[in-house]
Amino acid sequence: MEQRIHHAGLGAKVMSAEQAAELIDPGMTIGMSGFTGAGYPKAVPQALAARMTASHQHGEAFRVRVLTGASTAPELDGALARADGIDLRLPYQSDPELRGRINRGEMDYIDIHLSHVAQYAWFGLFGKLDLAIIEATAILPDGRLVPSSSVGNNKTWLDLADKVIIEVNHWQPSELDGMHDIYYGTALPPHRKPIPLVNPDDRIGEPYLRCDPEKVIAVVETHAPDRNSAFAPVDETSRQIAGHLIEFFRHEIARGRIPPELLPLQSGVGNIANAVLAGLREAGFRGLTAFTEVIQDGMLDLLAQGVLKVASATSFSLSPKGIDQFLADLEFFRSRIILRTQEISNHPELVRRLGCIAMNGMVEADIYGNVNSTHVAGTSIINGIGGSGDFARNGFMSCFLTPSTAKHGAVSCIVPMVSHVDHTEHDVSILVTEQGLADLRGLSPRQRAHAIIRHCAHPDYRPLLQDYFDRAFRDSKGKHTPHLLAEALSWHERFVEKGDMRP
């Protein structure tokens, strides 16, 4: 194996994942690397889970509190959840096993704006950070770390934790060296200064993570891939959603509201986001920029073709094919991709300054433009709000995208009243389904209802929504935001009872 640990003292701390896991105590608060299935520790959490299972078999409690960047993978969230080893988890997760435990009420989960996590940790709101477990690509002679495929909150965990365990992952390309930009200029109020970033590709920090070698209690070498599953091909519904959005962008350019190269794009992960990116290419856009959270396969294509000039993010989320593409043209991509800490990639100051165009998926929207990004029927969490709120609130415009129905038509994604609010009527600009696009900017609640029912609702649900609105306008005590309180959540009730929102 190629030598990647260039610090002698840390080289002496190399041990197995099982040995490292022995150094972890029940009740610890642990900050782990990892963001959208990239750059998470792959060995120590599994060894820790094995220890927990053994403890539980002996009737001894062994749970920890787990803080990450965002979602990780089966080797981390899955393994620890299966071992019933997590007391508290934040800020975003997507693991089925973990989600099941949260929704059965067996553990606590806090859903936080991704831009808030690092500062809340610094404020002391999660208690003392006992340990950081951080994946790195390599360790430099002076002990600094070459980050791996995500940055997330690693800077904060390394700075705050009492002890550090480093996983050096030989699977991560050593060519990642130099692609990161770690900003060490943040501070706690009243000592904050302007963040000197004015373009998505500005470098304002340094390429490495500082790490006090004295705090490192173990180094574990791994050779394991990220959770980089291939994306499903773009489906017709996603293509239609993308089409409506891109038509809208052209319209806005024609009206002089946005420049021909748009404004820095923030794009969620998944099929619809990939369809939008592909659609931008097909529509002939060039010279775009991205200031976002995640670099997906679609963005590599756009960079390669000059559609995107530059992409700033905090994480890669590439398929195996995407990684091959990345490595095959490494120097090209190195000069066009920057990975930052998530407190910078999602920072309200920068999102507002750059005027990001936020594009995020959602679970449902109501007829007044409130958006639910996180809950099924108001009670079960799916993944979490992620960074959608950071960009929706502070960006130039906030677009929320979804098919108009789910569960083969049994669920309408446009409802009378959302069962949980993650983005309020004040923060939602544009709603898009395969049916069409509603531009909510400059509209009152009743005008919004008209636009959303007409342009976004599925034809099967449109008459039901219009009927609800008409009766609400007639019978509601207040007619600013007409509602029938006894009926507002009845669609969700029906869905919970019968698996179908339709009466």
Add this chain to the structure above:
Amino acid sequence: MEQRIHHAGLGAKVMSAEQAAELIDPGMTIGMSGFTGAGYPKAVPQALAARMTASHQHGEAFRVRVLTGASTAPELDGALARADGIDLRLPYQSDPELRGRINRGEMDYIDIHLSHVAQYAWFGLFGKLDLAIIEATAILPDGRLVPSSSVGNNKTWLDLADKVIIEVNHWQPSELDGMHDIYYGTALPPHRKPIPLVNPDDRIGEPYLRCDPEKVIAVVETHAPDRNSAFAPVDETSRQIAGHLIEFFRHEIARGRIPPELLPLQSGVGNIANAVLAGLREAGFRGLTAFTEVIQDGMLDLLAQGVLKVASATSFSLSPKGIDQFLADLEFFRSRIILRTQEISNHPELVRRLGCIAMNGMVEADIYGNVNSTHVAGTSIINGIGGSGDFARNGFMSCFLTPSTAKHGAVSCIVPMVSHVDHTEHDVSILVTEQGLADLRGLSPRQRAHAIIRHCAHPDYRPLLQDYFDRAFRDSKGKHTPHLLAEALSWHERFVEKGDMRP
């Protein structure tokens, strides 16, 4: 009357309010000055309302679209609403006549974060701005305006409007000259730069509003007071709320989370806010700062006593007694008060950088920490979200304050599910009622419910809320955020039907 119009060309445009109102056409979009009952035009809107009434009597439609800074007064919102002269109003209002029309569905109202208004106008989202009607204290020889008792969106209206009507109000103290700081460094993306403000008292602009004399179609001289009603004395409930919050601040200082001089305070308007300010003085705090929207009477006292070092805002909201106090010690206050545009006073970049402590009232909160700031029973708007969202989302912590009950106990301000969400579970740190304080930071939804029911709910409602939570936890499909959908809004239904939330 003292000469206040020092520009010859503009002096030639002096006319009566009635003559000026003749220059206004039906259908116009008009940006008016005014923020929390200060600095609004006092004569032209009333003359316009008279014209509208006359037109309506002849069967002719005459309505306009009215954009302001925030709430105004009977002479503006009241007069125009009574004349049925407003088609669309934004972004915040508090006039009973206007509110009645909105809630009867007779006109449109858009409730927007105050920090978003200026940029949305620049983005073109409210259409072309035909006219600005701006109150000023004086006109300088070069045509620039000495602002009056509020700044609000005046810079934006003056820059964007095709035509301008200026009201020079001789009632406004000429000594206001020099107290304002108008920042001309904002831009549209992609041309935005960091805003160079790092302390609440930094001056980053110029004291006057630029105004193209060519656009001015009328100058009207007035001598009329702002809507400066005296505040009610602080009541016992407000004192208790303030007491809990100040005890919490001391606790946070002791834990080293905030400095002894706190962080810049943002404080809503009203009795509770005044109680907090008075409480801070009595508790011995010194050297505090305010970065807020409104200077109330209470802040003058605090400045005079050295409790506050400096206060930055976008408006005065002083009682007649407060104005006397201000004028009696003018030089002292001039050096300690800065009035800015509301895009700066509420700017997310600055609120986050300074780490403001946001303190705002609310209508109701639910057991999971979602806050309703705007609606009665989900349908009738009260005033609007104002700047509470700007500070709650981006500040160091967001405190929401309310008595635990309203309507003599018939309404609980802690409910199972709020009937409208203005601040989501992700954005609410601290809830305070006269019963106590719940620190929601770092808590999961179920932990929040425990804290809110225990510390904030009124004893009459506490068992009802606990019972709801217990049954929801038992019966809810998802137990991350347990709810009984059929019952979640039943308290509001009962209130609408019977005027009482109690079963």
